[in-house]
Amino acid sequence: MLGGYFGKIINIDLTEEKVEIEELDEKLLKKYLGGSGLATKILYDETDGDTEPLGPENPLIYMTGPFTGTKVPVSGRHQIVAKSPLTDIFGEGDAGGRWGQGLKKAGYDGVVVRGRASKPIYIWIKEKEIKILDGKEIWGLDTYETDRRIKEKHGEACITSCIGPAGENQVLLASIMHDGSDARAVGRCGLGAVMGSKNLKAIVVEGTVATPVVDREALTISLKQEVPKIVEKTKGLKLLGTSGGTVMSEELGDLPIRNFKQGNWDKVEGISGQRMAETILKKNYYCGSCPIGCGREVEITEGAYRGVKGAGPEYETIGMIGSNCLVEDLEAIAYAGEMCNRLGMDTISVGAVIAFAMELYEHELLPKDSLGDIALTWGNEKAVIALIEKIAHKEGIGELLALGTKKAAERIGGIASEFAIHVKGLEAPAHDPRAFNSLAVGYATGNRGACHLQGASYFFEKTATMPELGYTEPQDRFATEGKGILNYHSQNIMGLMDSLKLCKFGIYGGINLTMMLEWIHHVIGWEMTVEELLETGERIFNLKRMYNVKCGISRKDDILPMRLLSQPRRDTGTGSNLAPFGKMLNEYYEARGWDDLGIPTEATLQRLQLKNE
Amino acid sequence: MKIVLRLHHSLKGKVPIEDGILQIKENMTVEQLLKQLDLKRTTVVVTINKKILPKETTIEENDSIEIYPILIGG
Numbered sequence: 001m002l003g004g005y006f007g008k009i010i011n012i013d014l015t016e017e018k019v020e021i022e023e024l025d026e027k028l029l030k031k032y033l034g035g036s037g038l039a040t041k042i043l044y045d046e047t048d049g050d051t052e053p054l055g056p057e058n059p060l061i062y063m064t065g066p067f068t069g070t071k072v073p074v075s076g077r078h079q080i081v082a083k084s085p086l087t088d089i090f091g092e093g094d095a096g097g098r099w100g101q102g103l104k105k106a107g108y109d110g111v112v113v114r115g116r117a118s119k120p121i122y123i124w125i126k127e128k129e130i131k132i133l134d135g136k137e138i139w140g141l142d143t144y145e146t147d148r149r150i151k152e153k154h155g156e157a158c159i160t161s162c163i164g165p166a167g168e169n170q171v172l173l174a175s176i177m178h179d180g181s182d183a184r185a186v187g188r189c190g191l192g193a194v195m196g197s198k199n200l201k202a203i204v205v206e207g208t209v210a211t212p213v214v215d216r217e218a219l220t221i222s223l224k225q226e227v228p229k230i231v232e233k234t235k236g237l238k239l240l241g242t243s244g245g246t247v248m249s250e251e252l253g254d255l256p257i258r259n260f261k262q263g264n265w266d267k268v269e270g271i272s273g274q275r276m277a278e279t280i281l282k283k284n285y286y287c288g289s290c291p292i293g294c295g296r297e298v299e300i301t302e303g304a305y306r307g308v309k310g311a312g313p314e315y316e317t318i319g320m321i322g323s324n325c326l327v328e329d330l331e332a333i334a335y336a337g338e339m340c341n342r343l344g345m346d347t348i349s350v351g352a353v354i355a356f357a358m359e360l361y362e363h364e365l366l367p368k369d370s371l372g373d374i375a376l377t378w379g380n381e382k383a384v385i386a387l388i389e390k391i392a393h394k395e396g397i398g399e400l401l402a403l404g405t406k407k408a409a410e411r412i413g414g415i416a417s418e419f420a421i422h423v424k425g426l427e428a429p430a431h432d433p434r435a436f437n438s439l440a441v442g443y444a445t446g447n448r449g450a451c452h453l454q455g456a457s458y459f460f461e462k463t464a465t466m467p468e469l470g471y472t473e474p475q476d477r478f479a480t481e482g483k484g485i486l487n488y489h490s491q492n493i494m495g496l497m498d499s500l501k502l503c504k505f506g507i508y509g510g511i512n513l514t515m516m517l518e519w520i521h522h523v524i525g526w527e528m529t530v531e532e533l534l535e536t537g538e539r540i541f542n543l544k545r546m547y548n549v550k551c552g553i554s555r556k557d558d559i560l561p562m563r564l565l566s567q568p569r570r571d572t573g574t575g576s577n578l579a580p581f582g583k584m585l586n587e588y589y590e591a592r593g594w595d596d597l598g599i600p601t602e603a604t605l606q607r608l609q610l611k612n613e
Numbered sequence: 614m615k616i617v618l619r620l621h622h623s624l625k626g627k628v629p630i631e632d633g634i635l636q637i638k639e640n641m642t643v644e645q646l647l648k649q650l651d652l653k654r655t656t657v658v659v660t661i662n663k664k665i666l667p668k669e670t671t672i673e674e675n676d677s678i679e680i681y682p683i684l685i686g687g
Binding site: 240244278314 | 621622623655656657660665666667681682684685686687
């Protein structure tokens, strides 16, 4: 018996109103594992450079991993993959929460939605009962209210993945949200717009089926040994959440400030995780099977932003909507974050596009009649809040900003692209490659664009280790040598974690390749070696790259915005540091087995068994 | 006055004392304690009797202090 998987995905064609169950074979599962890997294989097979991201031919692929639904720590996650309408290349996002476990409890590994419904609908999955239901009554509602209404109708046990008004309006920054006001987001790449283009408001899951585990006893023994260590090592995340590092990030020169232009900022303490813990924090939030509990639950009961209740702002929200726009009021950031959650938008891209607009405003480059009475000055929290609403509804200036920084800059023309901080159309998140050299290559080569999680190499330049690869101590963040190779390894590992479905914070908890192999053995029943596991991660990364090659991506696109490449922060953390990009990129291409154009060579494809994909 | 100090394992060896009972001056704040331990305030989180309190908080006799490293990420 194979554990971990049910070996079944649900194929739903909304145009034909057809539901089919597809059986998966073990060979395919072993080659791509699940989650990100398996979903990428489906996208790769079905679409290419000509596929219209908002057309019915773009599949929206939800995929769990073999660990989802088990007690393996930090495994309560799922992946969503589609061609991105924001970047027009490979798109994906990963979320925690409970939806992935909910789908496994219904007895399935994944759901692939194709086609387009003729009217708003939602999908209901309760074990053998799979229905396409009328979504008229929930269309137009925000994500918290959608979740509440669905629970009212179907009961408290169901778990909802849905879009808000932004997704319905096909805003290119739209997210897909989960678990109501716990607000676990698949934020990046505008996948909420893909869902909206299908007239699909929500996918609701429920069930009581247990995910099979081959050797439950051995898994229990392993977890009894490892989980307490993970809890101890990640106590800082539990106490302060992801925003606990905000002040340290500013000190290191990592925190984006004023659209990545400014070095230091003396207001940073006021928006930190420490301040949150002292003021609006109510309790921790734990995703499914997570012993860390880095999520924040906050409440604001008085003042201008009273009424905020639920998921608190993560570090990324604080960095992008806070310091990157010079907003210094933590409660305003929490309010803006909740707005994004309810409207269903990525707080990273929203913060980036507003900072972009603020800089355009400073240089008088925005169309004068597009703003109404909004004074888009740095730090103006009211303007930020007004803009979030406008973007979600594509009103006034919001129609332009709903395109994201790259496309908005192209439409404005002139020097506007100077202020668009993105790679391949995806806005850079709240970590700065001038503070961690390896991030320069990571952002430039991330398959979904500028992303700190596709490689998370900066983990290994600060705290984390990966002994099996020789990283027994954290690396020097300003060193150049070996950083291309570090990205090669870390991207492969993160792809594995996105496919098995493990939260990357597990690395801070000490989760390493040996542990992954042990759990694969106990859960699935496979004997794999470190080399085989790493090769699988490499295969998954390269398949995404090959997809992007089909979309016209090559070396010319593996580049950073000039601001990050050529302008030092001149702060106390980084001084005049600029990542020596070309040298690291060449080392990276060589490690990857790509040619000078950044395309995997025949030999590489052959080695990774991708030749005939 | 005495307090009870617990250090995260990764901090052991970086500070000049061990877990356990520690004698400190009266009216010492969290910030002053960290300075005495040669720990950078922005790199650690401190709990006093399991609560996170502002750095200006004055430590009292028999308080239980725990110190953990902050992790960057997210």
